Amino acid sequence: MSKGLKSLYTLLGLISLTLLGFVAVISKQHIYLPSFNWLDWDFNLPSPIDVGMYHYFFWGALVLFVIVLLAILVVLFYPRRYTEYKLADKTGKLMLKKSAIEGFVKTEVLKTGLMKSPSVTAHL
Structure with a gap:
């Protein structure tokens, strides 16, 4: 919110x-x-x-x-669900959810093979 x-x-x-x-x-x-x-x-x-x-x-x-x-x-005390980032160009704004960032990082770590079962947490 x-x-x-x-x-x-x-x-x-x-x-x-x-x-x-x-x-x-x-x-x-x-x-x-x-x-x-x-x-x-x-x-x-x-x-x-x-x-x-x-x-x-x-x-x-x-x-x-x-x-x-x-x-x-x-x-x-309700936490924010989305974090808004302004992009460098004039195309607009990017709304990211915490779980989307965690899922993306976990997928990339699994693809590279660095860890077998990564536990990812993001603090926004």
């Missing part, structure tokens, strides 16, 4: 984390949770929704918050 996509997905994830956190904090004032007393903010907003819905909003926001947080971590 390219750095641009990682940055875009991380930015979208952070925006959604902000919104989900805001929903959880607003919904908290209608739910009694003694361990969450540090979230005691009073917004004095009118409640057009039934009090039972606030439980759904609070727990739904917390579950989605954790899922989005885990998704951000997966996106950040």
